[in-house]
Amino acid sequence: MAADVIVVGGGPVGLMTAALLDAAEVRVEVYERNAEPSGQSRGATMHPRTLEVLTMLDAGEGMRISDVLMAQGKRVRQAHFATLRATLDYQDLDTPFPFVLMVPQWRTERALAEYLRTRAVPVHYGAEVTDVEQSADEVRIRAGRTRRTARYLVGADGAHSMVRKAAGIDFEGTVPTMVGFVADVQLAEPVPAAQHFWNHEAGHASVVPLTETTTRVFGVEVADTGLTADQVRRRQTEPLTLDELSRALKAICGTDFGMHSPSWLSKANNSSRHAACYRKGRVLLAGDAAHVHLPAGGQGLNVGLQDATNLAWKLAAEVHGWAPERLISGEADYDSERRPVAERLVASTLAQDALMHNFSSSGEALRDMFCGFIERRGELAAELSGWLSGLAVGYPGPEGAHPLVGTKAPDLALSAGTLLRALRPDRFLLLDFTGDASHAGLGSARVEVVNAQRPSGRSDPAWGAVRAALIRPDGHVAYATESGAGLVDAVAEWTAAVHWPVSAREL
Template sequence: MDLDVLVIGGGPVGLMSAALLDAAGVRVEVYERNPGPSSVSKATTMHPRTLEVLSMLDHGDGRRVSDVLIGQGRKVPHAHFAALPSRVDYRGLDTPFPFVLMNPQWRTEHALADYLRGRSVPVHYGTEVTGIVQPDSPADSPADSPADSPVVVTLAAGPDGPERTVSARYIVGADGAHSMVRHAAGIGFPGNPPTLINFVADVELAETLSEAEYFWRHDAGLLGVMPLPGGAYRVFGIEAGDVALPAQEVRRRQNEPLTVKELRAAMERICGTDFGLRNATSLARTSNSSRFAEHYRLGRVLLVGDAAHVHLPAGGQGLNVGLQDATNMAWKLAAEVAGWAPDHVVSGPAAYETERQLVARRLLDDTLTQDALMHTFSPAGRALREKFTGFIRRGGEVFEELSGWLSGLAVSYPQPDGSHPLVGTKAPDAVLGGDGLLRSLRPDRFLLLDFGSGDAYAELGGTRVEVRAGQRHTGAWATVRAALIRPDGHVAYAVDSAGAAGAAGADAAAEVAGAATAAEMADAVAAWTRPTVRGEQPIRA
């Protein structure tokens, strides 16, 4: 067998998957059909949670990938929702990164490619994968297929030689919306067909805008203009007549190239000026097709990013959710490769598919909501936008919901019955002193944070668990006695000082137990860090 994991697709999500797998000790390579890293801007918006997970990747010289990107990008203190006038302010969020980072996607891709190059992880550009064949195994029980039964991947003939095959224990499909991996694995991709066609371009303007501006003309359309690093601007929008179209018409027009002349005319019709449009470095048409994969994993094939979900491009959420898919997937797959993943992490309630499909459903709902707000050119649409703008401006519940979701900081995973309220939530950086929690996370081990005095949990440290002294924090964290933190930064288990232990699968007696004991935490550690033995008694997780 050639590899542990072969990642197909060398965009940011594929490179992130490979980087985290490599950091966990997995033999991994990337195959990308394009001849080199992209030079196209595509997504330009990076939200706080994405910067947090990029902080896990250490160049070895004190720099994290997030540091590199922040040094190149432009910080903006707020995000937009559906291009509404009221912005979602990030400055009060509990994160080291209370801002949106504006950066063209190619910089993210280059930063991750540089990281992999420094780690000697091969990225094979100009290599097209044309087919995959899985070993025979039950599709709903991926762990049951023999570890020595590889997935065989066919590589197209190219300048370097004839068609050939390579093999790997697992395949990660990060090859975009038209994923060959998804098709070859027979995974369905249901959803909503497109109904509109909009435009997006990176341009040079004679006029200067200091911050993003959005222009509405209800009989003409919507236009957004956002400054990018280096003096360029992202222009996006839609003309009022380009909604409620047949799917066939949308697909036909999406395949037609957008010209500078057409872009200039649209800008002038919508807001009366082209802002001195000089040149365009990229021009594209996009749609609102929204779909997500029926399975994120089938046998030994896993999907991440656009291969798993597509939607209206709104606020850069596709790139952000894709990089966070990779963060959830990589540590679990690495644990499986290394032989220490329990069943509930492989194919149960904490599995990659189980947790991230829930996020994809929310992502599609969110972008469909923005679709309705942005593209309803009628008196009813105007009233809806004004109402929603007021909700954001006043703060409160709607604002909290939007800021938590858009930033990614409030994304949490389902809590088993009887769990501590923190289980499944993202642990804040400040619960660990020194460099903070984010820079202490590793994809091959858990952190056990002890908020008490003494060394009650010291003996639980080992290869898969590092015990550290926690630092008191606010809110629900104020009473925590100990917490087990997953490699992706989410809480696996927590117990309060007063004694009420919360654990996945714990019985009623354990839930109301007194002071936390090392034995209880030992059960939790075992439940998350050792493979399930058939026929054994359930362990409190």
């Protein structure tokens, strides 16, 4: 068989999936329709949790992919929800990345493609996959004259996924009702920081610095809302022009900021769709192939890259033949953990849609009320920051589990380095807080035991009493114990270890 896994789609999610699978020693190949890597800047808002997961990938010379991107992006402390004027402040979040990184999507794709190139992972450009079939033992694809088989296939082929259609997976959702504008331009009057404009007569527009020279402009005119699906289709076929954009900005913001030299002019709608399941047999879906929504709050790319992170280690365990049932079709499988996240993603963007596109006095009042909630810096602001940043996204544990189970572990100090840099997609970390290496006997090829220091300050106080914690390859807590009880069984259950030395069993 040519490969263990074929990834269809060389966008950011496909490339990330391939990179993590390769890091877990899975033979993987990527097939991408475009002749060369994309030059599009679409997903330019990178949230903290995404930078955390990109830290797993070693870019060489002591750098991780997150380091590579940070050198190319612009850090912004604030994130927005529904382009409200009251913003969410990330600076107190418990992460090494307490900011949004503005970095054009093509740079993220280039960093991942470069990672794959240096590891000699085949990424076939100009290779459109036109057929996907599966049997009980394998998947088969056709791309031009090439036919390939593999044990599994990941469809990361975007919103119009042919993989999803070939697998017969439904993609239900809401019909679009508006058409917004989105463009990357240069400004004669640059803005130093993001500015959001909203008025119920003209529409809304956001002007967001992207790089030293480029500014992202997006928004919608009132006349382009409340449309039928047919009107949306028609409107989207008319290309956005610089003149049209300039006129819209003047109406909404009172100026077009001396806009010129567009590098990208496009339109977006607010259709939301979600795949009925993320796995059918040997075919799995990730990223936009599994969920699409209004591009609000910069979520799509981020959630997609985290899909890849959740999927890759489980699929690698399955390929290598040791995955316990819970990872393949049980309570911790990819579908069970990631579908609820995308359901919330769709709900969150629909809520933003309501806040952004209700151009009436009541819409204005709703926005003002939400601004007030956020400005109080209380629970609502914390909840929104936790969700948008990705840091509070967790996977529920079984009843009675320690409260940390399923949460994302903080970047704890280890005896050498920190947790995020120690994570690998092919092994668990067993954090030993006893200080006397009490749990060293539980180490194996799938579990690295490391001495860890309890976090202080911003982390969940529940960490204060923990004696040991088993951390999954994606950085979430699989098991935590304050007494040591149950640890041996938890390690065995998660890693499907069949034999433990007597000394370890007695711990």
